[in-house]
Amino acid sequence: MSKAVEVRPMTFYPEVLARIAPDLSMQRHLSLGLRPSLRASEEFRNVEISDGKLSCASKETVNRSGNNILGSNVLKCGKTMIVTSITGGVVEENVPVEQDDEEPALENSDADRASQFGCIYPVVEVECGRAGAPTDEEMTLSQRIYNCFLHSGLLSKEALKVSVGVKSTNADGQASIQYPDEKDSTDLAKSFKPRRKWTYVLYAKIQVFSRDGPLFELCWNSLIYALQTTQLPRAFVDERTTDLKIPVSMRGRSAAIRETFDILCDPVKFQPLKLNAENISFASNFAVIELDPEAQLPKDDDDMQVDSPTSVLLADIQGEAEEASVSSIVSVVTGTAGNMKHFKAIGGDSKITLDMIKKSIKLAKLRSSDLEGKS
Amino acid sequence: MLFAQTGVLELVDGSCKLQCGETTVMCSVTGPIEPKARQELPAQLALEIVVRPCRGVPSTREKLLEDQVRGVVTPVLARYLYPRQLAQLCFQILESGEPEELYSSKELSACINAAFLALVDAGIGIQASFASVCLSILEDGQRLLVNPSQAELIESRSTHVLALQLAAGAKKVENLLLLESYGDFDEQTLLQVLQTGEEACVKTALELRKVIEQKLQKDFVWR
Amino acid sequence: MSTMILPGDEFHLESRENVLLGPGAYCDPRNQKVQPVTAGFEVVTETKKNVSVHVEHNSKRYIPAVGDLVVGLITGSFSDSYRVSLSNFSTPVTLSYMAFPNASKKNRPSLKVGDLVYARVCKADKELEAEVECVDSSTGKDAGFGLLEGGTIAEVSLAFCRELTFNGDYPLLSLLAKNAQFEVAIGINGKVWFKCDDIRHTMACYRSITECEHRTQSEHKSIISKHFKTLLNSVP
């Protein structure tokens, strides 16, 4: 009845095909032995870093006033740029069970591992031109970085304790600040034992520009670099701090509210943040994808029929085609000496075999030593 | 070790209450129902997962748990059976059984097992059985514990959550669904975790299977 | 009952050629393997030509399938069709104005929002909206379809409804009939509509059906007599 409609095969440019049918474009590339990001299957992207001279404690004297960034890092990996800035605060610890300073904290003996380590509060922002509430991805990234950092044991609680200095103004009104652990400090400073304890709190703001694939590994590496440049300001309390007792009476109840003077940060003196160097670790991600027989390009019959492997391990996923068509992901955070901090494997639709896991751990170690060399 | 019962709620299609060690989780499944416009997927079943903590308001910690459960459940669901439909999975943690600010592995493992029972209770198509187990390695690095108690968990060097897809009457391991490890461990420990975890998962799957047998007895009581 | 089966187990199917898939069985497009997707009891029926396999399982959420007789609730009316809900929160189905006996462009059916209809599912593929019809397409007559006036609905599980419909000698309905005359329309979507002339009878039937679903067959007789006794002789 209607004349035969001849159907011409539609052809698309590679990037357009990557967006319309990511898994088809992926399989086509794999059948040629390539991958959409045109890197070898186990080749990582190059990473360049700099501390971006953002932090107020960086070597060049960045103008001090108003710059409260303690450590920073700018990481460029492929198309993606990540800017991490570390800020901090001082918080009074309401010590649950009272301890004198000398005898070590009895209550949390070394057994209770996780609560010995300090943590950092990361906030990840993926800049995609849309302001508004954090998306699910940003929230899961921040929480995953928080969990991984806490359990990696990179930062012990001792490193965050504030050793309080004292500011004394001698006769001619000229003020000087001494710190107990400094060599030239007077005995007054050494004898100054504050009853209240303060700790530093660290926040990390991780901004991602031009997102181009899984982000957890890049954010983690950038955070580690930033922490290595972090300097904590010294803090002191004025000698004449008198806890002002303000009598307050309210509805027949009267009590003296203790108005306490807060601790001040020394704008000049900084001390580097002590990290447990052996726990420094870097992240890398891998994906397992199975070759779909039907989607292979028609092989020209002259090349010999090599039995192509059924599934391929790709390192460092990049680009929309790869990220959309892959569902089995392996993410490894490891130090150079093979001491792993975090390992995540999601089964997805293809099979993750044991030797895939071994191979990815081996590659992750190589990547980690390469990244460590950079800092 | 694991106590569970299905069909505990009325208005939802499938539900279960599961207690594993000191962690108690209640899971409810509703679906396939009509999705909201923004949730609809053209060819497959959309998943809405909600995790609510036992204390306080849901935060990013629960958002990460939702993402992990989604990663486990999505490949197992027969998604293409219900195009443009929605399934709602709700988890209410009744007892966390671990210090919430530091750990979430026991809750994750309990949520995965509860999800399996609730999905089966609701009759939504799943392609294979799956089970999950939480492991931890003690401070001295040798002893590996399956489903550790709160005290053991605190003293452990590393904590692992393993979820496996099982076939042939929960005897044969088909595929690794999730392996999430935090803490200090090396490759050799990880392989040992995988090995011991496999046996523990098979044992858990058999326990889940018994719970389902009770459910089937209850379902056809009127016959 | 035949053997219990869970997702992930194997069907006991020796011959591989044309297997008819019933509910609960799914053929994975990638590896063409037939596998169970719900937990229940495996039922394999061999006939000369082919093998049919399905999993007998019980659930609450109804998924439309062609040929099912269902009780629907009219939730909206449009220019050419009604919107009918088969179960709460599920995607609504359409009942076109033409799907009535001796329907024509002019005389539109007289159903309002909130009415109950007894209908048959005529189109139900998963991607599109399902369609129901209130006319027996072969004979053109209403064959019991159409508006269900008054009475009430008991919501029960799907397997229980199938049992009431297809298993003729299931005692429940006959036991009820001894105590009250009633009109009944059983929807495979888990909704049993029934109407007696007196409110107390209807209430007694409602309570008996909802309770019998959770009790063994032996107790049905005592449950029904208990309900009818409490309701009928407690004259206000």
Next chain:
Amino acid sequence: MAKEIEISTSEAKFLIEALRQGLRSDSRKFEETRDVGIKFGKDYGDVTVTMGKTKVHCRISCNIAQPYEDRPFEGLFFISTETSPMAGPQFENGNNTGEDEVLCSRIIEKAVRRSGALDVEGLCIVAGSKCWAVRADVHFLNCDGGFIDVSCIAVMCGLLHFRKPDVTISGEQVTIHPVEEREPVPLGVLHVPICVTFSFFNPEDAEENIKGESNNEICLLDATLKEELLRDGTLTVTLNKNREVVQVSKAGGLPMDALTLMDCCHKAFKITETLTDQINEELKLDAESRNKYAALLSSENARVS
């Protein structure tokens, strides 16, 4: 609530007609409430309350916080009643602006927090700087009507059952003793408010009642979900054991005769009494089961030489 439970007109007519003849679908009388099940969990302050099929879980927790500047002598007390799709698909996750959810959390807020059921001044540790922040999280597990009544009972049971760690203050030093070291301390609960919800049905059609001759509305107690969807008016009265009215909420709906308000309160008081006794009974049972060994070791029993 975006999605609704739809009810057919014939079902509605049937229920109303049954009510007119004094029948309810679960064979209860009008003034009869469903039996209340209270089950305490392992930890202090963990309670699951069921009323018929409606099931609610409440969890009480506490931590150290800074009191508000304008109230330096008082601790903090929060109640969160968030519904999730687990209670029923008609509840949307995270969006609590539905009319019923707002009404429920407002009434619980007025009944428990505003009425001073919990002695917040007892929560103060160091005036102006440290105090206890008590938090009650109500999780709705299954919804078959009566959410307000069940969550009020759940919060009160939780508060009565909860124990917070013991604290000693020496001058500026605040020591919080872990539970293993010192027996935890109960909260100061001043009175036990119990909410009772009445549902009103107008058997005749609307116009006739506006003229007011026949005001024989039907008044039900503790409505199930179906009855809640079909009711024309609702009244929630909160009383405590010493016969004081804590709060009354009549949010629109069918206007009712003023005198019925009084006998609703009387009916509610009877229920409050039985429920308060049941709560105390359950608490005693739980206390005994918790330290059944204490009875053996307690100093009162005779010294065995």
